[in-house]
Amino acid sequence: MTLLALETSCDETSAAVVRDGKILSNTVSSQIKLHAEYGGVVPELAAREHLKNLLPVAQAALREAGVSPAQLDAVAATQGPGLAIALLVGFKAAQSLAFALNKPFIGINHHEAHLYSPWIYGEPCVADFSKFQPNVSLIVSGGHTLLVLVAAELQHRVLGGTIDDAAGECFDKTGKLMGLAYPAGPVIDTLAESGNPRAYDFPRPLLNDLGDDFSFSGLKTSVRYFIRDHPALLDDRQKVCDLCASVQAAIVEVLVKKTIRAAQRHGVRCVTASGGVTCNRALRRELARACERHGLTLHLAEKNLCTDNAAMIGILAERKLQAHRPLTDLDAEIQPGWALS
Ligand code: KG4
Ligand code: ZN
Secondary structure (H helix, E strand, O other): OEEEEEEOOOOEEEEEEEEOOEEEEEEEEEOHHHHHOOOOOOHHHHHHHHHHHHHHHHHHHHHHHOOOHHHOOEEEEEEEOOOHHHHHHHHHHHHHHHHHHOOOEEEEEHHHHHOOHHHEEOOOOEEOOOOOOOEEEEEEOOOOEEEEEEEEOOEEEEEEEEOOOOHHHHHHHHHHHOOOOOOHHHHHHHHHOOOOOOOOOOOOOOOOOOOOOEOOHHHHHHHHHHHHHOHHHHHOHHHHHHHHHHHHHHHHHHHHHHHHHHHHHOOOOEEEEEOHHHHOHHHHHHHHHHHHHOOOEEEEOOHHHHOOOHHHHHHHHHHHHHOOOOOOOOOOOOOOOOOOO
């Protein structure tokens, strides 16, 4: 089966060609620079940029894969969740292409696709489910922080999520308070490598709560008050590095401990993680250490597949089609608020 997938749920325009579990191409055009001056994603600008870039990105993906539209067996796109006017661009384009080619169309839940990106690896990039084990999956990005129990392929249950800010949002907003450029997550990651994570003590929200929910807005507020009370600190580069390392340590400790605890409580031997924040070096290191200590297998999405991409949409779409899951109607609409259940 050869399938074209499109992803435009937020600020990445992406197209991928997938054939029998293999990623033949995965083209991503990021809008980060465009939104940086506004300090966050502006939906109207994102949609206009998707409109401008989608065709060139899709053409590049087809070219790289050596596949013509006539050779496609199916078309897929992200149906939700995401920014409504951004989703519309990729979803409607994919539906139109499927209609024109008279091929099946399938709409995909973006978060469900994140559950499978940790199983895509190697060179050439292949989705390898032969080692699949029931797992607890951490999806951690700028908009979401979710823990999901994946009992079997295509069978999952959300255990918990953030009750306020997402972990990526906490990185970005605390970084903004420090005067760092948007998105601050990668900048904090870099500065933290030269900092002392024990220099300043920040709260670890809901760490001792036995449930699987997260909360990061209190941590953000405590960084705000800390900077208000110590403004001179921002003029000292080493202290900024220490601050970054300390904030990062608080976020990472909560993410790691709650993920491991959920895996233990649900009796699974495997942990997976994806989403932009999974690029964070401290998170990758600490998850690896904790999993080793507790005898758990860890599958982290490769860094280029942590952030939003159409390859994961294509892989999930192909698995669903192979499992004879119902197709999406050609007149179906986007679902911007489509929560994973
Ligand atoms: O998954 P993603 O590309 O987009 C969505 O939010 O859907 O994630 C972007 C988020 C941003 O908040 C960004 O700051 C964060 O991921 N991020 C990181 C790192 N790389 C990206 N956070 C911490 N450390 C990083 N290295
Ligand atoms: Zn995502």
